[in-house]
Amino acid sequence: MAVQPEGTPCWADAMFSDLEGAKSFYGDVLGWTFGESSSEYGNYTQAYANGKAVAAVVPPMPGQEGQSQWCLYFASPDAAATAAKIRDNGGEVLMEPMQVGDFGTMCLAREPSGAVFGVWQAGTHEGFEATAVPGAYCWAEVFTREPEKADPFLTAVYPYRAKQIEDDAVDFRLFDIGENAVLGRMRMTDDFPPEVPSYVNVYFSVDNCDEAVARATKLGAILRFGPMSSPFGRFAALTDPQGANFSVIDITTTEGDMPKIKDV
Numbered sequence: 302m303a304v305q306p307e308g309t310p311c312w313a314d315a316m317f318s319d320l321e322g323a324k325s326f327y328g329d330v331l332g333w334t335f336g337e338s339s340s341e342y343g344n345y346t347q348a349y350a351n352g353k354a355v356a357a358v359v360p361p362m363p364g365q366e367g368q369s370q371w372c373l374y375f376a377s378p379d380a381a382a383t384a385a386k387i388r389d390n391g392g393e394v395l396m397e398p399m400q401v402g403d404f405g406t407m408c409l410a411r412e413p414s415g416a417v418f419g420v421w422q423a424g425t426h427e428g429f430e431a432t433a434v435p436g437a438y439c440w441a442e443v444f445t446r447e448p449e450k451a452d453p454f455l456t457a458v459y460p461y462r463a464k465q466i467e468d469d470a471v472d473f474r475l476f477d478i479g480e481n482a483v484l485g486r487m488r489m490t491d492d493f494p495p496e497v498p499s500y501v502n503v504y505f506s507v508d509n510c511d512e513a514v515a516r517a518t519k520l521g522a523i524l525r526f527g528p529m530s531s532p533f534g535r536f537a538a539l540t541d542p543q544g545a546n547f548s549v550i551d552i553t554t555t556e557g558d559m560p561k562i563k564d565v
Contacts, residue, residue: 304423305376308459308476309483310441311428312374312421313503314357317543320346323358323369326541330517330549331436331505342401350436355429355505369545371503372409373441374419375459376428380406383420383458387412390457391450398422412454414447415499432506439506439550440533442485445499448472451486452565463565475562502538503547510535510551517541517549530556 305311317323320338327333327348333355338344348356361367377383380398387394387410395417396409404426411417421428431437445451452474456463461476461484472488489499507513510528514537518524525546527537536550 304427306460306478307376307378308461308478309376310373310438311376311423312356312419312426313371313429313438314345314359314374314419315369315371315545316359316361317369317545318361319543320344320358320360323541323543324348326517326520326522327358329520330513330522331507333436350431350434353429353431353434353437355431355437369541369543370417370500371545371547372417372419373501373503374407374421374428377408377420377422380408380420380422383422384408384410386458387420390454392454392458400424401426412443412445412499413450414445414454416443416445416451416501418501433552435506435508437506438503439552440485440504442487442502442504443499444487444489444493444502446489446493447499448474448486448488451499455484455486464562465565467561467563474565500546504536504550505547507549507551508553510537510549510554513537513549513551514539530554532557532559 324335333348336347338346345359347354384394391413393411398406398408400406403424405424406422408420433439464475466473474486475482476484517539521542523540525538534550534552535554538548540546
């Protein structure tokens with residue numbers, strides 16, 4: 302898989318205090334298998350769907366214990382230059398660009414409305430080996446209460462073209478690279494508890510949304526939304542047993558007409 306264009310979601314990982322519990326949960330829900338833990342890199346453990354690398358799980362570093370959350374990484378040809386743009390546009394660099402062996406260079410940041418994300422400058426590790434197949438990453442949305450902060454930041458840092466879905470019921474924006482939508486942005490409503498901060502919601506593809514939800518909730522996950530059918534697929538939002546939010550989507554089961562979209 303080639304290095305992705307700048308701004309494309311290219312990798313996802315999460316820290317779990319109970320690493321074996323996370324492996325068991327996602328193995329059952331998404332069908333993941335796991336590689337050997339790399340002790341040189343803090344027991345970083347890659348997850349595979351049908352033999353293709355699709356994500357990673359890792360125990361927290363000392364002092365970083367807390368609620369688990371998925372971190373989505375966006376491709377960058379130059380992590381240091383991206384970090385400078387993040388700072389220049391009101392974001393916060395949480396971890397300075399750091400080379401990870403010959404795999405690549407990573408950086409962690411927070412956009413102005415509070416969502417944390419990663420930057421990845423590929424070396425030998427180019428990112429997802431598969432997307433949009435069962436068990437693999439499929440889509441992501443920035444959930445924020447302050448789109449007026451998040452939207453201009455995203456288009457300033459990455460070469461996105463923004464489009465708005467024409468729907469009075471939701472405030473939803475799409476960010477395109479070339480002809481492809483690569484990221485969504487959803488305004489959080491009062492349906493979200495006030496203590497839930499802005500975050501990046503990662504969608505993993507499944508072959509049957511309802512069955513995936515049943516497996517997840519049986520294992521202690523909390524169903525937050527859905528399952529619901531849409532023109533993009535049948536999806537549901539979940540919180541895993543260690544507190545990490547994620548969504549599952551079956552992109553083969555669609556319903557309804559595609560929404561009208563306008564350039565911003």
